[in-house]
Amino acid sequence: MTVLTSIPSPPYAWSQFHLGPLTVHTYAICILTGIVAAVIITQRRLSSRGAEPGVVLDIIIWAVPIGIVGARFYHVFTHIGDYFFPGANLWNVFAIWDGGNALYGSLLGGALGAYIGCRRHGIRFWSFADALAPAMLVAQSLGRFGNYFNHELFGLPTTLPWGLQIEATNAKFPPGLAAGTLFHPLFLYEIIWNLIGVGIILLVERKLHLRWGRAFAVYLIWYGLGRSWLEAIRIDPTSDGFLGIPANVWASFVAVALGIALFVIQNRRHPEPEPSVIRDGWIPRAMRGAPPAEAHGPSTSEESVEPTSRR
Numbered sequence: 001m002t003v004l005t006s007i008p009s010p011p012y013a014w015s016q017f018h019l020g021p022l023t024v025h026t027y028a029i030c031i032l033t034g035i036v037a038a039v040i041i042t043q044r045r046l047s048s049r050g051a052e053p054g055v056v057l058d059i060i061i062w063a064v065p066i067g068i069v070g071a072r073f074y075h076v077f078t079h080i081g082d083y084f085f086p087g088a089n090l091w092n093v094f095a096i097w098d099g100g101n102a103l104y105g106s107l108l109g110g111a112l113g114a115y116i117g118c119r120r121h122g123i124r125f126w127s128f129a130d131a132l133a134p135a136m137l138v139a140q141s142l143g144r145f146g147n148y149f150n151h152e153l154f155g156l157p158t159t160l161p162w163g164l165q166i167e168a169t170n171a172k173f174p175p176g177l178a179a180g181t182l183f184h185p186l187f188l189y190e191i192i193w194n195l196i197g198v199g200i201i202l203l204v205e206r207k208l209h210l211r212w213g214r215a216f217a218v219y220l221i222w223y224g225l226g227r228s229w230l231e232a233i234r235i236d237p238t239s240d241g242f243l244g245i246p247a248n249v250w251a252s253f254v255a256v257a258l259g260i261a262l263f264v265i266q267n268r269r270h271p272e273p274e275p276s277v278i279r280d281g282w283i284p285r286a287m288r289g290a291p292p293a294e295a296h297g298p299s300t301s302e303e304s305v306e307p308t309s310r311r
Helices: 025-049 055-077 090-094 103-121 123-149 184-210 216-230 245-269
Strands: 017-019 021-025
Touching: 025 055, 025 123, 055 103, 090 103, 090 184, 103 123, 103 245, 123 216, 184 216, 216 245
Parallel strands: none
Antiparallel strands: 017 021
């Protein structure tokens, strides 16, 4: 029986492949797979609460592009030295296929896009956020496999049997360490942490009937706690920070604080059950153009049962 002594990094050739003239990046496939999984899970959760089929697709048309822009620019502006230096190719700022998409940036941009999409398609924003909460953790888990194929997101040296092999030629390989040094596989730690979080959100949701954004608050707290620890042991010498603390650690603290505040505030403002995931006054697409009685439900007025002899 072979005993695991380390986790090998995949060959660089696996990070991309060609389809005719197109170059397909494995990192992008991982992200897209996560998006598809999130859409399916979120739609099922919203549909079970009365939302129209396909409404999540309408919302993510706004959320995903703005989220990608937010993710990229958050990464770029927390790694200024990687992109802005004498002789730098500024087009690399937009090269998302090379890796470097920050989750916290995608949350900010995606939240803005989701809010716009929810307003345009009649879904309560916090209802959408609650449905998305466990789906986000699934999507992030799948996306982290892209970091594995890109030989990135690893932590401090370790002698543990699941240490990650990183080639000494890697730009982020710490100077002064011997070739063959193993590192904590942070991408794997985050995958495990996220999947545990899915179970916790579903369990707490079932016990406490979380609505009005409270499931999303649990997501922020859980993810922020895990990410703050992972970032504290991450090797990322180009990350900019404040007071010697990396930007992503600060962002994790903010996520936890926002999650706690959101949970407390919504608990006080909305102790009542959430009435519907559909915004008040919104007419579903299937009922638009229908006769008034059909669009607004059967009338119980005297006029609705008026005998024909009075015509």
